[in-house]
Amino acid sequence: MKKKQAEGPSRREALIDSLSLPKDILLGALRVTLTGSQEAWVENYKGILEYTECQILLQGKNCQVCFEGQRLSIEYYTNEDMKISGCIRCVRYQ
């Protein structure tokens, strides 16, 4: 039974899917919006775990997301959202 749950979506996700509700609000999923490789907007994060010029690691509710690149900087940082600018090479979920 546990194996079956691991393979497919959970009941909650299935319910949200069937009702066409926004997942980022109900599941607290990270929302990342990329514009080219220069800008990224991130919402629904918990906080910054690590910030260097080459890497920004963010904590989400269920996972972590890592922006890797060069000359990375944070344009602004609030409780709601943040904007990352620089030369983004990859976005990695952990």
Added chain:
Amino acid sequence: MLGILQFLKGYVRMKIWGVSPERFLNLCSNKNILLWDIRKDGDVYTMCISLSAFLHLRPIARKTGVRVVVLQKYGLPFLVPGLLKRKIFIAGLFLCVAFWIVSYRFVWDITLEGNYQITQEVFTDFLTSQQVRVGMQKTDLDISALEKEIRRAFPEITWTSVKLSGTRLEISIKENDTPMFTKPEVPEGGQNLVSEYAGVITSMIVRSGVPMVKIGDIVEEGTLLVEGRVPIYNEDATIREYMYITADADITVEHSITYQDTLPATYIQKTYTGRRSSRPFVRLGSREIKLPQERPYLVYDTVIQGHTPMALEKLSIPLSWGQYVYREYMNVEHEYTLKQAEALLMEKELQFLKTLEEKGVHIIEKDVKIEEGNACWTMEGWFLVDQPTGRAVNIVLEETVPEVGE
């Protein structure tokens, strides 16, 4: 817009370093403190924060073991204390603002447009009589009352618009293009129509009155054309009484008009010598200050080149400057050639014909010649025209009582 708000509120650029700067950032965001332009230079983070939020950073910095140092201060709250030390600058700024505020309360310029028959001087006199003048306070100006007064004082004005644009009073008017007719007074005793010219009647449409001539009749000047005394007959064709009315008819007479016009053999033309001098002036309100100067040349004309400054494109200032430019010229006498004389006389003749046509005169035939006379060119000839006629003449009432039939 955001930049302006940030400037007004004031913000600082600071650097932080210490045990856990990431935690410092997270705590700031949890406390709804906006951080922007966050960069990392080695072990140091630099960022911007608003002045009000900066004052709440101490507990966060202590909690996270981070040291905070201000690098640069921006915005009005940091600028004002420095400015306040410059007393002359502040006084100048205050006086400047006060000048604009006070100036804005007055009318500094009055413009008029759309006037053709009414001259600028007449209108200026009217405005002066209405206490509307340059330098008056805007609060004393009642625009709608002024519009009504303009329409009342000048019946030929059909439309008026008065508006204040900054410190300029703009008056636009529209005059009546069509001529104004006054209803002619009808005399009690009635009127006859008499001929104004000697000639042959070519057409005749009588609306009221008794026609005394017919088409083809030869008439003299003063001949009675239509009589305003209309007889009223009894049943036996005898006249019972006369009714006096104003005779009305469209009658045309064919007659000839002699035409003569002369043109002097010579004319005077201005020839500029190229010599000119200028005299600067400054005008403050109605007062004009200019440098004293003797009569520059024997014969000259004057051109005024003025410049009126406009502040902020709206605020006109009662100060203008410029220069009087005096240009010397000589009156040189020239003689008209035959072609020039012909062209000028023909133009005058055409103007005369146009005037006749405007009066409803139809030109049938013309014969004019140009001759060189004694120190002048002469144009002589005649026109055969078909011209409306009929001059109203009051009927002289007779004392005698007309025969009354039984």
